Amino acid sequence: DIVMTQSPDSLAVSLGERATINCKSSQSVLKSSNSRNYLAWYQQKSGQPPKLLIYWASNRESGVPDRFSGSGSGTDFTLTISSLQTEDVAVYYCQQYYSTPLTFGGGTKVEIK
Amino acid sequence: EVQVVESGGDLLQPGGSLRLSCAGSGFTFSTYWMHWVRQVPGKGLVWISRINGDGSITTYADSVRGRFTISRDNAKNTVYLQMDSLRAEDTAVYYCVKSPVSGNCFDSWGQGTLVTVSS
Numbered sequence: 001d002i003v004m005t006q007s008p009d010s011l012a013v014s015l016g017e018r019a020t021i022n023c024k025s026s027q028s029v030l031k032s033s034n035s036r037n038y039l040a041w042y043q044q045k046s047g048q049p050p051k052l053l054i055y056w057a058s059n060r061e062s063g064v065p066d067r068f069s070g071s072g073s074g075t076d077f078t079l080t081i082s083s084l085q086t087e088d089v090a091v092y093y094c095q096q097y098y099s100t101p102l103t104f105g106g107g108t109k110v111e112i113k
Numbered sequence: 114e115v116q117v118v119e120s121g122g123d124l125l126q127p128g129g130s131l132r133l134s135c136a137g138s139g140f141t142f143s144t145y146w147m148h149w150v151r152q153v154p155g156k157g158l159v160w161i162s163r164i165n166g167d168g169s170i171t172t173y174a175d176s177v178r179g180r181f182t183i184s185r186d187n188a189k190n191t192v193y194l195q196m197d198s199l200r201a202e203d204t205a206v207y208y209c210v211k212s213p214v215s216g217n218c219f220d221s222w223g224q225g226t227l228v229t230v231s232s
Contacts, residue, residue, distance in 0.1 A: 040218035049222035
């Protein structure tokens with residue numbers, strides 16, 4: 001199984017400042033045949049289901065604000081919120097879809113400082 | 114608008130059985146992989162099963178293999194999760210989730226249905 005490890009577990013960021021969340025996979029999720037990283041990011045607000053933010057490691061889902069961006073390749077990935085807004089308070093998860101079982105990171109809670 | 118709506122959650126005793134249903138709308142249901150993902154309240158997300166568009170391929174997490182069965186009825190735009198030999202550790206919110214055409218990430222989530230297993 002591919003283990004996904006997120007860091008930090010939580011972070012508090014001032015409004016308008018940058019938030020950075022890291023995700024590391026126990027093996028590469030880059031498929032050489034298509035040069036795609038099978039890595040997604042989700043946002044889960046309190047009391048709601050998760051919402052897809054980023055897929056293929058860096059592609060923003062339709063309707064997602066451009067302050068959210070994903071980067072990385074192979075085993076190391078980052079979700080960046082360039083200018084934190086109050087509505088971004090949530091738990092963020094990474095997920096690999098390179099192989100089954102499909103696995104998630106443990107989540108990173110983002111709060112306002 | 115794409116929607117997935119789960120139903121069937123309940124409170125039941127260990128060893129019991131339950132069938133969850135998930136109705137999809139707003140998309141060509143038979144084209145897409147569908148999944149079940151669960152979450153213990155306050156904890157993280159755990160994928161448990163998937164089924165391809167025509168129902169010919171199913172995959173399970175080790176924790177549920179042999180106890181849970183995923184199926185679908187494309188005429189009814191519905192996917193099911195039959196849960197047998199339930200344990201206390203199966204207590205969770207169960208989400209029905211749709212994948213996009215390419216790649217098994219999860220682009221549409223239901224609101225979830227709560228399954229509680231307790232004596």
